[in-house]
Amino acid sequence: MSVLTGRVLDPTSPGWEGARHNFRAAVDYSRLVPKNVVFCQHKHDVRNAVTWARENGVPLRARSGRHSYEAFSLVQDGVIIDVSEMDEITVDAKAGTARIGAGVFCLDLHEQLYDVGLTIPAASGASVGIAGLTLGGGFGVVSRKYGLACDNVLGVELVDACGELVYANAEQNADLYWACRGGGGGNFGIVTAFDFRVHPVGMVAVCNITWQWSDFIAVADTFQHWAPSAPDDLSTFLRFAVGDAPGAGTITLFGQLTPDSPQELAGFSALLAPMLGAAPPTGISVQMMPYSYAAAMFAGVDPKNPQWMIHPHNDTQYFKSTSAVAYEPFPKAALELLKAQLELAPVQTGWDTNEPSMVQLLAGGGAPGRVPVDGTAVPHRDAVCVVQYDAYWTDPADQPVAEKWIEGVRTSMLPYARNAYVNYVDLQIENYLEAYYVSNLPRLIEVKGRVDPDNVFNFPQSVPTMLPDKPA
Numbered sequence: 001m002s003v004l005t006g007r008v009l010d011p012t013s014p015g016w017e018g019a020r021h022n023f024r025a026a027v028d029y030s031r032l033v034p035k036n037v038v039f040c041q042h043k044h045d046v047r048n049a050v051t052w053a054r055e056n057g058v059p060l061r062a063r064s065g066r067h068s069y070e071a072f073s074l075v076q077d078g079v080i081i082d083v084s085e086m087d088e089i090t091v092d093a094k095a096g097t098a099r100i101g102a103g104v105f106c107l108d109l110h111e112q113l114y115d116v117g118l119t120i121p122a123a124s125g126a127s128v129g130i131a132g133l134t135l136g137g138g139f140g141v142v143s144r145k146y147g148l149a150c151d152n153v154l155g156v157e158l159v160d161a162c163g164e165l166v167y168a169n170a171e172q173n174a175d176l177y178w179a180c181r182g183g184g185g186g187n188f189g190i191v192t193a194f195d196f197r198v199h200p201v202g203m204v205a206v207c208n209i210t211w212q213w214s215d216f217i218a219v220a221d222t223f224q225h226w227a228p229s230a231p232d233d234l235s236t237f238l239r240f241a242v243g244d245a246p247g248a249g250t251i252t253l254f255g256q257l258t259p260d261s262p263q264e265l266a267g268f269s270a271l272l273a274p275m276l277g278a279a280p281p282t283g284i285s286v287q288m289m290p291y292s293y294a295a296a297m298f299a300g301v302d303p304k305n306p307q308w309m310i311h312p313h314n315d316t317q318y319f320k321s322t323s324a325v326a327y328e329p330f331p332k333a334a335l336e337l338l339k340a341q342l343e344l345a346p347v348q349t350g351w352d353t354n355e356p357s358m359v360q361l362l363a364g365g366g367a368p369g370r371v372p373v374d375g376t377a378v379p380h381r382d383a384v385c386v387v388q389y390d391a392y393w394t395d396p397a398d399q400p401v402a403e404k405w406i407e408g409v410r411t412s413m414l415p416y417a418r419n420a421y422v423n424y425v426d427l428q429i430e431n432y433l434e435a436y437y438v439s440n441l442p443r444l445i446e447v448k449g450r451v452d453p454d455n456v457f458n459f460p461q462s463v464p465t466m467l468p469d470k471p472a
């Protein structure tokens with residue numbers, strides 16, 4: 001019989017409550033009380049946990065950075081196999097590769113790789129885990145230049161449903177390698193480490209440009225025709241944040257230029273010219289800084305309150321986020337609809353201390369757009385932009401109205417932006433398998449049926465071993 005090894009916690013252990021909670025505060029944690037949380041330090045701890053769970057008929061979940069929007073990395077009466085202490089990074093600069101432990105958090109990753117002048121495309125969220133991020137695709141501010149996180153994976157080491165350590169790359173277990181690049185976290189095994197291709201990085205330029213709300217249509221329309229075809233060095237996203245009254249919202253363009261040489265930084269303003277001409281900006285900030293400073297800035301790290309550095313999961317937040325993909329530019333009617341929907345946002349209690357609710361357009365194109373739709377499991381390669389819908393609140397009493405509103409925004413925009421990004425899991429999405437995986441779904445089911453026929457790695461919205469029969 002197997003035993004659990006590593007740092008094994010149960011409800012009597014000190015630190016139990018902190019260990020069993022995830023990032024998102026708006027989750028009913030009273031329905032997600034595990035039997036054990038195992039903080040694995042070595043791959044054999046992961047193997048032991050999978051084998052122990054199977055021998056004892058206990059459900060299991062993998063966990064890395066705890067950012068699953070629907071807390072799919074937690075399970076009632078099960079074992080949480082947490083890899084966050086497997087956070088070693090080993091760089092082979094000569095080969096241009098790095099072995100990255102499955103538990104590394106993204107800001108730590110940006111900072112540690114930058115120390116040796118390197119990077120990979122990874123999330124802007126500080127404590128997003130590299131495993132959840134990469135298994136679902138993963139975009140960051142250098143994605144238009146270097147691709148999605150998963151596009152840079154050369155190989156994946158994981159523990160399979162039998163508790164065996166396997167390696168998947170283009171030569172061995174090629175189908176599993178394909179599925180692990182966009183097929184979604186938690187579906188095919190528990191990743192212990194990734195081998196990544198790394199890229200040189202140095203100084204970057206970042207911008208923050210604002211406009212008044214009344215320029216919504218002109219700014220949005222210019223953005224959607226400009227940003228997806230901008231040079232690969234430039235990644236941008238446009239944020240529409242609601243205000244405390246209709247018409248009081250703010251529009252902000254965030255961007256980063258990541259050039260091959262510092263001499264090219266001076267060209268940033270010229271690249272921004274179409275946006276500056278869309279409507280008169282109310283504020284323009286363009287700064288040059290080392291890449292790691294920009295990563296911390298995009299992660300929203302407050303240098304005066306770096307509490308998350310002591311306990312990264314203290315940065316809990318009440319929010320509901322969801323997504324869709326726009327494959328063509330929005331017609332004017334769609335932009336008008338989006339503006340009107342944002343103006344219907346519920347008034348937020350204590351809104352001056354909270355993040356405002358918002359919709360963000362994340363520019364497509366660039367390197368991710370050049371990967372064939374079936375080249376990895378990520379299907380949304382031809383996106384003009386990924387649309388991110390975010391409702392925030394502080395008073396738990398505001399949750400139902402905030403969630404209903406943001407779901408209304410998403411569904412009203414479905415004629416113009418459809419499907420969804422699997423890293424923004426959302427239990428409200430009907431036909432979620434088709435929405436997340438589109439034409440790659442049949443192959444994912446086929447791989448799942450082969451590598452995990454007993455469906456050990458299951459959770460709400462997991463890839464099934466076969467599709468349920470549709471009613472005639």
Ligand SMILES: Cc1cc2nc3c(=O)[nH]c(=O)nc-3n(C[C@H](O)[C@H](O)[C@H](O)COP(=O)(O)OP(=O)(O)OC[C@H]3O[C@@H](n4cnc5c(N)ncnc54)[C@H](O)[C@@H]3O)c2cc1C
Binds near residue numbers: 131
């Ligand atoms: C504040 C914030 C910022 C974000 N920023 C970005 C961004 O910039 N770009 C972007 O693309 N996405 C972003 N996301 C979305 C993020 O990519 C997903 O939430 C992702 O699934 C988080 O992974 P995790 O490891 O942190 O979460 P977890 O909750 O630990 O895991 C997420 C899923 O992956 C599975 N999983 C975790 N570890 C493993 C493992 N070792 N092996 C197999 N499966 C595993 C879990 O079981 C779960 O299903 C952000 C999310 C938040 C909340």
